[in-house]
Amino acid sequence: MKLTKIELHHFRNYIDQTLDFSAGINVFLGENAQGKTNLLEAIYVLALTRSHRTNNEKELINWNSQTAQIRGILQKRLGSVPIELDLGPKGKRAKVNHLEQARLSSYVGQLNVILFAPEDLSIVKGAPQVRRKFMDMEFGQMSNRYLYNSTQYKKILKQRNRYLRDLHHHVQSDRVYLDVLSDQLSAYGAEIIFQRLQLIKKLAKFAQRIHSEISQGKETLAFAYKTAVADDQLTSVETIYQNLLNQFKQIKEKEITRSTTLIGPHRDDLNFVINGKEVQSFGSQGQQRTTALSVKLAEIDLMKEQTNEYPILLLDDVLSELDDFRQTHLLTAIQDKVQTFLTTTSLSGVQQELLTNPKIFRIENGNVSLEK
Numbered sequence: 001m002k003l004t005k006i007e008l009h010h011f012r013n014y015i016d017q018t019l020d021f022s023a024g025i026n027v028f029l030g031e032n033a034q035g036k037t038n039l040l041e042a043i044y045v046l047a048l049t050r051s052h053r054t055n056n057e058k059e060l061i062n063w064n065s066q067t068a069q070i071r072g073i074l075q076k077r078l079g080s081v082p083i084e085l086d087l088g089p090k091g092k093r094a095k096v097n098h099l100e101q102a103r104l105s106s107y108v109g110q111l112n113v114i115l116f117a118p119e120d121l122s123i124v125k126g127a128p129q130v131r132r133k134f135m136d137m138e139f140g141q142m143s144n145r146y147l148y149n150s151t152q153y154k155k156i157l158k159q160r161n162r163y164l165r166d167l168h169h170h171v172q173s174d175r176v177y178l179d180v181l182s183d184q185l186s187a188y189g190a191e192i193i194f195q196r197l198q199l200i201k202k203l204a205k206f207a208q209r210i211h212s213e214i215s216q217g218k219e220t221l222a223f224a225y226k227t228a229v230a231d232d233q234l235t236s237v238e239t240i241y242q243n244l245l246n247q248f249k250q251i252k253e254k255e256i257t258r259s260t261t262l263i264g265p266h267r268d269d270l271n272f273v274i275n276g277k278e279v280q281s282f283g284s285q286g287q288q289r290t291t292a293l294s295v296k297l298a299e300i301d302l303m304k305e306q307t308n309e310y311p312i313l314l315l316d317d318v319l320s321e322l323d324d325f326r327q328t329h330l331l332t333a334i335q336d337k338v339q340t341f342l343t344t345t346s347l348s349g350v351q352q353e354l355l356t357n358p359k360i361f362r363i364e365n366g367n368v369s370l371e372k
C-alpha cells in the first residue's frame with residue numbers, strides 16, 4: 001500500500017497544502033517546530049481517525065478555523081482509493097471512494113500505518129498502558145472485529161465503573177444490573193484477550209527471527225501475555241468468558257469498595273523475555289532498544305500477513321536515536337518494500353547511502369518545498 005498524495009486543509013499549521021509522495025522514502029526535513037511532525041500526524045490521523053499525540057481533536061484544527069480536512073489517495077493492490085477525513089465541532093466524518101462511512105470502525109484499516117517514535121523505545125520499560133495502547137492501535141488496524149470489540153469494551157467499562165461508584169455511594173442498589181454489565185464486559189473482554197493472544201503469537205514469531213538477526217544469534221526473544229485469567233483457561237473465547245465472569249462474582253464487593261473494575265484486558269500487560277529473563281527488569285538499554293526495533297519491524301510483517309498489503313511506516317525523529325548498526329537493520333528491512341515517511345532536523349546522523357532515492361521535503365513554518 002502506498003499513499004501517493006495528501007491534501008491538507010486547515011490541519012494544524014497547514015492551510016492548503018497538497019503533496020505528492022514517492023513510493024519509497026519521503027523525508028520531512030526542517031528545524032524544530034516548523035511542522036514536520038504535523039505532516040506525519042496528518043497521515044496517522046488519516047489512517048486511524050485519531051492522533052498519536054493528543055486526545056483533544058480541536059488541537060488538530062488550525063487556530064483560525066472551525067474545521068479541517070485531510071484527503072489522501074491510496075494505491076493498493078486492487079487499485080487507487082481516495083479517502084477523506086473531516087474534523088469539526090460536530091465530530092469526524094470519513095469517506096472512502098467519496099462515500100461517507102456510517103461507522104469510523106469500518107473506515108479504519110483502509111490505510112495502515114506503523115509509527116515509530118522515540119517514545120516507542122520505551123515500549124519495553126514504560127508503563128503497561130503504553131503496551132496496551134500499542135496492542136489496541138496495531139491489532140485494531142488489522143482486524144475490524146478487534147476494533148469493534150475494544151470500542152464496545154471501553155464503553156461498557158466506563159458504564160460499569162460509574163455503576164460501581166454509584167453502588168459504593170448508595171446512589172444505586174440494584175446488584176442485578178451490575179451482573180448484566182459484568183456479563184457484557186466478560187463477553188467483549190474474552191474476545192479481546194483471545195484475539196490478542198493469537199496476534200501476539202504471530203507477532204512473536206516474526207519478532208523472534210528479527211531479534212535473533214540483530215543480536216547475531218545470541219538472544220532469543222519471547223512474549224508473555226499477563227492476564228488475570230488462569231493459563232489453562234486461555235484456550236477459547238468461551239473459557240476466558242466463563243473465567244472472567246466467575247472472577248467478577250468473587251471480587252464484586254472489593255470492586256464496589258474500590259469503585260473500579262479490577263480485572264480484564266484493560267489491566268493486562270505484555271512482557272518481553274530474552275533468553276528466559278524479563279527485559280523489563282533485567283534488560284540492558286541495548287537489549288531494550290533491540291527489542292523495540294524487533295517489535296516494530298515484526299509489526300510490518302504481521303500487518304502484511306493479516307491484510308495482504310505492506311503498511312506505511314512513519315519514523316518520527318527516531319533514526320538519530322538508533323546507532324548505525326540498528327539503523328542499518330531498520331533501513332535494510334524496509335528497503336524497496338515499505339513506503340516510509342521520516343522526520344529529521346538533519347540528515348547528517350542518517351546513513352544516507354541506505355536511503356535510496358529519497359524525496360526530500362523541506363519544511364519551514366508550515367511551507368513545504370522540494371529539496372533538489
Ligand SMILES: Nc1ncnc2c1ncn2[C@@H]1O[C@H](COP(=O)(O)OP(=O)(O)OP(=O)(O)O)[C@@H](O)[C@H]1O
Nearest residue numbers: 012013032033034035036037038059060061062063
Ligand atoms: N492547531 C494549530 N494551528 C496552527 N498552528 C499549529 C497548530 N498546532 C500546532 N501548530 C504549530 O505547529 C508547529 C509545530 O509543528 P511540529 O510539531 O510539526 O514541529 P516539528 O517540525 O516536528 O518540530 P520538532 O522537531 O520540534 O518536533 C508550531 O509552530 C505550532 O505553533
